[in-house]
Amino acid sequence: MTLRVGVIGGGQLARMMIAPAIELGVEIRVLAEAEGMSAALAATAVGDYTDAATVQAFAADVDVVTFDHEHVPQDVLRALVDAGVPVHPGPESLRFAQDKLVMRRRLAELGAPQPDWASVSAPDELARFLDDHGGRAVVKTPRGGYDGKGVKVVSSPDEVADWFAAFAGEALLVEELVDFRRELAQQVARRPSGEVVAYPVVETIQRDGVCAEVLAPAPDASEKLVEVAARLGRAIADGLGVTGMLAVELFETTDERILVNELAMRPHNSGHWTQDGAVTSQFEQHLRAVLDLPLGAPDVAGGAAVMVNILGGPQGAELSDRFAAAMAAHPLAKIHTYGKAPRPGRKVGHVNVVSDELDDAVYEARAAAAFFD
Template identity: 80%
Template sequence: MTVRVGVIGGGQLARMMIAPAVELGLDLRVLAEADGMSARLAATAVGDYRDLETVRAFAQDVDVITFDHEHVPQEVLRALVDDGVKVHPGPDALQFAQDKLVMRARLAELRIPQPDWAAVHDAAELQAFLDDHGGRAVVKTPRGGYDGKGVRVVASGTDVDDWFSGLDEGGALLVEELVPFVRELAQQVARRPSGQIVAYPVVETVQRDGVCAEVIAPAPDATDRLVRVAAEIGHRIAEGLGVTGMLAVELFETDDERILVNELAMRPHNSGHWSQDGAVTGQFEQHLRAVADLPLGVTERRAAWSVMVNILGGPAEGALEDRFPAAMAQHPEAKIHTYGKAPRPGRKVGHVNVSGEDLDDVVYTARAAAAFFA
């Protein structure tokens, strides 16, 4: 019997699940937020993912629910579970990707290495943390932030008074030490409901203005210890939080050789786009395998190196697709993926993957191919 997988959210992550779903013989259905979204080819419903009855109606026609994003409210998720719907990842796991304060507290219980942190309710508490951590820190809104949004480096307890004033009664912000990192990494693992876990190679991510710009797989100059520790962290989090599907763990490598957890995402993730073309099993196929509780695929690389370069913003004039012929002619080894989104400064509208045996050549080709779409 064909398994019907319902994806809540019609963005580019849902879009990139379409092809592997077809190849796996799965029936992919999407609840999109609006008409014309990235995953419109598979959209079978349009509606508000925050509305329980809308989501319930969508869930009636699928065998399992998964997500393009982490923003579906807990009360909606728990009502689906109470209705007997299979939800992967489930609400007990997803809460840790929805609220950074909840995540930090749970990782502390699991003794996962992470930056020093605190919940702060006002400027005085923030100033006390700053005084104890060298006078500078990172403040984050616990919910809703991504791609640099909801994140601010501060040097005074009053630097986020606007955020404090917007908190609900008893609410708090997350403050973290300003980590002396030498680079950012990401570790992806996949876990199926029956418990099988596989890990991908740890990768290096390059951020610009708070947005992931490039990913290098595997992370250059990664020691055996780094590879082992990153994979262990991914396994421990997936099991400790009960994650099902893809899990991305964003990491800091510090100047004193610590590996610290920065953020979590319980879905396919930008740091894993390289795997579409550079791994035996890409992350979108793997996510579908996991949520359908199918045996997980091999995660080995197809080449020594793979590099992903995001297409940010897109061309000022003309459609993105108009640039395909020239880019393909100049760089036939590049794999170009676009999201069906209108160009806008800073917006992720696509990415380019290149794999090969020489890292310098792979980086150059990926950047050059992506430049055709600027």
């Protein structure tokens, strides 16, 4: 029987699973939130992923259910599992990606290095944490945040008074403001039967809380750093029982430690470089992992790969209007678009460049992406 993967969510991560699915000959079916989304070509259903009946119907004739995002409610996920549908990552694991307090507690149990953090239920608790951490800290809503949303640097509890109100009776997460040299990301893939492979740790560059660039492998990373990051990624994947792709966002501190910032249990922006720069892209790897197939080699396929996001895109125009100019100037650039209309700040595509020399890849990728401003 043809293998069938059902993906909940029709965004660009689902879209980018389609190409490797076609090549492998895996049938991919997407439950999209609306018509005309990024993954429309594979959208066999359009519906509400918070509705158990909709999701059950979608899942009826696939071999495994996986995700474009981590927002499917626990009760919907558990109903699927109870009905005997393989769900990867499973609800137990996804809980750690859905709730940052649950994640922090579990990572603490695992002994994973983290920023100082606390669960704060009231302004005075937050005030105490601020006093203990130099007067400034990062407050996060435990659920619903992404791309910088639900994250705020504060020096007074007043600055998140609305969040305390909105999350009344629940706690917020507060974390120390880490003095970091740079941000890194460690991706691993893990399959249900336990095999894990680790990609090389990469450097990620954020702008306004959104991933802007990724350099792979992370420049000037010591062997020790590469090894420690890979081991940490594996330990978290094992410890949290993750199946599929896991991204561990890391701070590299000025005193040469790495601390876990965030987790994502799906393909991740920090791994888009793998489409052109790794033997096995994160999207093919995710399909293999959730189908419990042996994992592909995560090796870098050229000397260095650089990914630059196209954020916003040409307002009032289409990305394809810029193809001729960008392609003429940058024959090495691999242009990936998400079928989304340009809008300020929106992730609408990215450019990958693979080169023997990191500097060349950085230059080419930035210059090619700039054609889409």
